Amino acid sequence: MTNPLALPNLRLPAFVAPMFLISGVDLVHAACANGLPASFPAANARTSDVFRQWLTELSARHDPNTAAPWGVNLNTHRLNPRLESDLELICEYRAPFVVTALGAPAAVVDAVHSYGGLILADVASIYHARKAADLGVDALILVMAGAGGHTGHLSPIAFINEVRQFWRGPIIAAGAITTGADIVSMLAAGADYAYMGTRFIACSESLAKDSYREMLIRSHADDIICTKAFTGIANNMLRPSIVNAGIDPDNIPPHERSTLNFDDPHANAKAWRDIWSAGQGVGSITKAFPLEELVTYLSREYDQALKATITKLEHYQGIPKEQTIHRKA
Ligand SMILES: Cc1cc2nc3c(=O)[nH]c(=O)nc-3n(C[C@H](O)[C@H](O)[C@H](O)COP(=O)(O)O)c2cc1C
Numbered sequence: 001m002t003n004p005l006a007l008p009n010l011r012l013p014a015f016v017a018p019m020f021l022i023s024g025v026d027l028v029h030a031a032c033a034n035g036l037p038a039s040f041p042a043a044n045a046r047t048s049d050v051f052r053q054w055l056t057e058l059s060a061r062h063d064p065n066t067a068a069p070w071g072v073n074l075n076t077h078r079l080n081p082r083l084e085s086d087l088e089l090i091c092e093y094r095a096p097f098v099v100t101a102l103g104a105p106a107a108v109v110d111a112v113h114s115y116g117g118l119i120l121a122d123v124a125s126i127y128h129a130r131k132a133a134d135l136g137v138d139a140l141i142l143v144m145a146g147a148g149g150h151t152g153h154l155s156p157i158a159f160i161n162e163v164r165q166f167w168r169g170p171i172i173a174a175g176a177i178t179t180g181a182d183i184v185s186m187l188a189a190g191a192d193y194a195y196m197g198t199r200f201i202a203c204s205e206s207l208a209k210d211s212y213r214e215m216l217i218r219s220h221a222d223d224i225i226c227t228k229a230f231t232g233i234a235n236n237m238l239r240p241s242i243v244n245a246g247i248d249p250d251n252i253p254p255h256e257r258s259t260l261n262f263d264d265p266h267a268n269a270k271a272w273r274d275i276w277s278a279g280q281g282v283g284s285i286t287k288a289f290p291l292e293e294l295v296t297y298l299s300r301e302y303d304q305a306l307k308a309t310i311t312k313l314e315h316y317q318g319i320p321k322e323q324t325i326h327r328k329a
Helices: 025-033 048-061 083-092 106-114 126-134 156-164 180-188 210-218 239-244 280-284 291-317
Strands: 014-016 038-041 070-075 097-101 118-123 139-143 171-174 193-196 224-227 235-238
Touching (some): 025 038, 025 048, 025 291, 126 139, 126 156, 156 171, 224 239
Parallel strands (some): 038 070, 139 171
C-alpha cells in the first residue's frame, strides 16, 4: 500500500527530518507548504515559553487543506527534564505527528494517540525497532549507516529486511538519502517513505550559518567522520569543521570530549554550533536552494529515476531466464 500513514497533500514520499539548531518554524512551514511533512526538535525552542510561541506561529501559518502535516521531535529519554511540559504543549496544539528519539516512546504513545496524533519512533537497531513496535507506535524510522546526527550503523537492506520480519506497519528510511533517485531506491528496498535531514540544512529557510552551507557544498563522503567524542553517542560530523575548531579529528583530546546535557541541550552545544554534523550523502549537495526550488528539483529527479528504473526492470523481465543466469562451469 502506498502512503500507509494517509498523510495528506504529499508531493513526494519523503519527510524533512528534525535537526538540532537547524530546524525552526520557517523550515518546517516551507517544507509542509511544499508537500513534505516536517518537524523540529522541541529542544530547538530554548524554553517552554518559546516552544509555545513556535507552536502558535506554526499552527497559524499552516493550512491543513493544502499543506503536508507538521510534527514535533521529542526527546523521550527519562533524563529530559522538559519531557512532561513539552508533551503537554504537544497535546494542547495537537501536533499531527510526534517523532520520538533517544528513549523509549512508552511515555507519550497514549497521550498523542488520545487526540489522534501519530507516533513515529526513531530507532537505530533491531532491538529498539522491536521495542517500539511492541509499544504500538504508528511508524518506525529506521536510522541507518551514513545518517547525519546520531547515526545508525546497519545497512539499509539488512535493516529493512529484518524489521519486515516482525513489522507490517510503515517504514520510514533515514540515512544519506539525498536525491530524488535515492527516494525511489528506498521505496524499492521496502520502505514506505524517506526521511531526509542533511539535504535540507543548506536551504535558505534553515537556521544554519552560511559557512555551514558552504562546507556542505564543498564536502564529500570521505569528509564525514563518525565519532562519539562530542556527544557520547555515535555522531556523523564534518571533519573540516573539527579542524576549523582547532581540534585534530584523529586525536580528539579528552578536554574536548563531552556527553549530552539533558538539563539544557544548548549548554554544551559546541558539537552542533561550531562542529557540524552531516550525513554521508553530503557529496550530492552542490547548491544551496530555497526549499521550494529544492523540492521541485527532487521531484524531477524522482520522476526521472522512476522511469529509468521501470525501463531497466522491464528490460530484464523480457529476457528469457537462461540468458540472465550465469552458471559456474
Ligand atoms: C545537524 C543535525 C542535527 C540533528 N538533530 C536531530 C535531533 O535533534 N533529533 C533527532 O531526532 N534527530 C536529529 N538528527 C537526525 C535527523 O533527524 C535524521 O535522522 C538524519 O538527518 C537523516 O540522515 P541524513 O542527514 O543523512 O539525511 C540530526 C541530523 C543532523 C544532520
